[in-house]
Amino acid sequence: MSEQLDIVTLSPEETIEFGRKLGSQLKGGEIIALIGQLGSGKTHLIKGIASGAGAENSGSVNSPTFVIVNEYTGRFDIFHIDAYRLNTIVEFEMLGFDDYCYPNSIVIIEWADKIISALGTIDYIRIELEHKGQTARNIHIRNFPKHFVLTENKHI
Amino acid sequence: MESKSVNILGIETSCDETAAAIVADGSIVKSSVVASQTKLHEKYGGVVPELASREHVEKIYPVIKEALDQAQVTKDDIDAIAVANQPGLAMALVVGVTAAKTLSFAWQKPLIAINHLHAHLQSAMLSEQNLELPAVALVVSGGHTSLFDCQSPLELTLLGSTIDDAAGEAFDKVASILRLSYPGGPSIEKTAKNGNPKAINFPRTLIAPNSLDFSFSGLKTAVLYHCRGQDMKGENTADSMSEQEIADIAASFQAAVVDVLVKKTKRAADKIGAKTVLLGGGVAANSALREALQKSCDSSRPPRKLLAAPKKYCTDNAVMVASLAYHKFKAGIFADLSLEPKAHS
Numbered sequence: 001m002s003e004q005l006d007i008v009t010l011s012p013e014e015t016i017e018f019g020r021k022l023g024s025q026l027k028g029g030e031i032i033a034l035i036g037q038l039g040s041g042k043t044h045l046i047k048g049i050a051s052g053a054g055a056e057n058s059g060s061v062n063s064p065t066f067v068i069v070n071e072y073t074g075r076f077d078i079f080h081i082d083a084y085r086l087n088t089i090v091e092f093e094m095l096g097f098d099d100y101c102y103p104n105s106i107v108i109i110e111w112a113d114k115i116i117s118a119l120g121t122i123d124y125i126r127i128e129l130e131h132k133g134q135t136a137r138n139i140h141i142r143n144f145p146k147h148f149v150l151t152e153n154k155h156i
Numbered sequence: 157m158e159s160k161s162v163n164i165l166g167i168e169t170s171c172d173e174t175a176a177a178i179v180a181d182g183s184i185v186k187s188s189v190v191a192s193q194t195k196l197h198e199k200y201g202g203v204v205p206e207l208a209s210r211e212h213v214e215k216i217y218p219v220i221k222e223a224l225d226q227a228q229v230t231k232d233d234i235d236a237i238a239v240a241n242q243p244g245l246a247m248a249l250v251v252g253v254t255a256a257k258t259l260s261f262a263w264q265k266p267l268i269a270i271n272h273l274h275a276h277l278q279s280a281m282l283s284e285q286n287l288e289l290p291a292v293a294l295v296v297s298g299g300h301t302s303l304f305d306c307q308s309p310l311e312l313t314l315l316g317s318t319i320d321d322a323a324g325e326a327f328d329k330v331a332s333i334l335r336l337s338y339p340g341g342p343s344i345e346k347t348a349k350n351g352n353p354k355a356i357n358f359p360r361t362l363i364a365p366n367s368l369d370f371s372f373s374g375l376k377t378a379v380l381y382h383c384r385g386q387d388m389k390g391e392n393t394a395d396s397m398s399e400q401e402i403a404d405i406a407a408s409f410q411a412a413v414v415d416v417l418v419k420k421t422k423r424a425a426d427k428i429g430a431k432t433v434l435l436g437g438g439v440a441a442n443s444a445l446r447e448a449l450q451k452s453c454d455s456s457r458p459p460r461k462l463l464a465a466p467k468k469y470c471t472d473n474a475v476m477v478a479s480l481a482y483h484k485f486k487a488g489i490f491a492d493l494s495l496e497p498k499a500h501s
Contacts, residue, residue, distance in 0.1 A: 038377070039376055039380050039381075059319075062318055062321070063320055063322070066245070066299030066300075067243070067244065067299060067499050067500070068246075069246070069499065070499075070500070071499070131388035134386060
């Protein structure tokens with residue numbers, strides 16, 4: 001588990017499409033940590049990941065800033081956590097994070113930088129998003145499984 | 157002989173207010189107690205779930221007792237206990253639901269489950285005697301932006317909702333970009349009063365010509381680009397802007413949100429042939445939104461009636477829960493002790 005890839009997407013649609021490609025290769029049990037500031041495309045990427053992973057209600061993927069955790073069902077149980085409003089690791093643990101992690105679940109955490117120490121030595125896929133232009137985004141993926149085929153992006 | 161009135165105890169804990177109210181016959185407010193955590197969350201710039209949950213636990217019974225005392229009723233006068241069990245913050249909802257189930261069991265009173273969003277619309281209908289239906293209903297708050305087709309207080313069909321950020325969330329996040337205080341709704345409205353709403357032409361995302369869904373994430377990002385430069389390389393210039401510049405951004409942002417909310421509401425009203433427009437939720441307290449929606453209703457042919465929730469019932473409260481519960485009480489729709497909170501409805 002030490003593959004890494006850096007790509008560029010030029011539009012929200014391309015970000016969703018990349019997420020879909022990634023999501024379609026998940027096998028369950030993965031934890032994905034997303035890092036990137038306001039408007040960097042985290043929610044769009046998750047729309048794609050949920051859709052690719054077979055979530056029945058992937059159309060309803062929206063920002064869980066208010067409710068902290070969204071759940072989507074389908075091939076896997078997908079937990080979409082938003083740490084934007086969390087301030088301490090204890091609050092993150094109080095959410096029941098451990099209960100969300102099981103072989104048939106996928107846990108995706110937005111604003112993961114705020115709670116990264118809580119992940120400790122757990123194996124997780126790390127994705128950083130950066131603003132590159134008005135709609136272009138740099139996406140850096142770290143530590144994804146070797147079996148993943150994430151097509152090299154033509155925009156690099 | 158006059159029939160005895162129906163007293164319902166309403167309980168609301170879906171986010172950061174702990175609230176209880178006694179409402180008679182669906183519209184006579186005997187008491188309304190709201191313990192807000194806004195002050196507590198202010199320093200964090202948002203709702204903190206663990207703190208919220210702990211606060212609810214500490215406040216729920218004192219708040220319920222206060223509601224009974226203010227209404228000068230005892231448990232014997234209560235006909236049913238109603239609780240908002242969805243949607244909301246799971247850790248917060250569970251406190252109200254547990255309290256309601258406990259009282260229902262201990263007092264042997266029927267339990268009524270209420271949808272928090274539907275209840276927000278009940279706030280708008282509270283004092284209306286001649287409600288003309290169908291109505292199109294907009295609930296707009298920190299966690300929700302949803303349009304409903306309302307055929308009756310109990311028959312609400314979702315027409316559209318946000319596909320990314322809620323309108324109130326956009327207010328909070330833009331306020332944080334502009335270094336304004338939390339909650340963002342009131343602080344942006346206040347700042348916008350001195351600004352020019354046409355200073356900056358922020359995008360109005362309408363998604364598709366017939367769509368009744370909302371998207372506010374692009375608008376939030378547009379404000380961010382405006383402050384940090386299109387390449388996002390610069391620092392946040394909000395730190396060094398004049399008061400006038402900040403006011404202009406706040407006014408232009410608010411105008412963009414209001415424009416989209418009004419356009420979509422009109423679109424939905426036209427689609428279902430609505431005679432009335434209902435407006436509820438925390439963002440419904442925004443005066444610019446109320447005025448623009450009123451104008452839109454007035455200019456429709458035939459004109460539509462706008463029923464906006466009174467400002468004191470825009471934010472979360474338990475009056476709306478107890479009031480809506482009266483309709484369920486009359487219809488004989490009750491929950492049992494297996495009732496669970498649901499984060500999503």
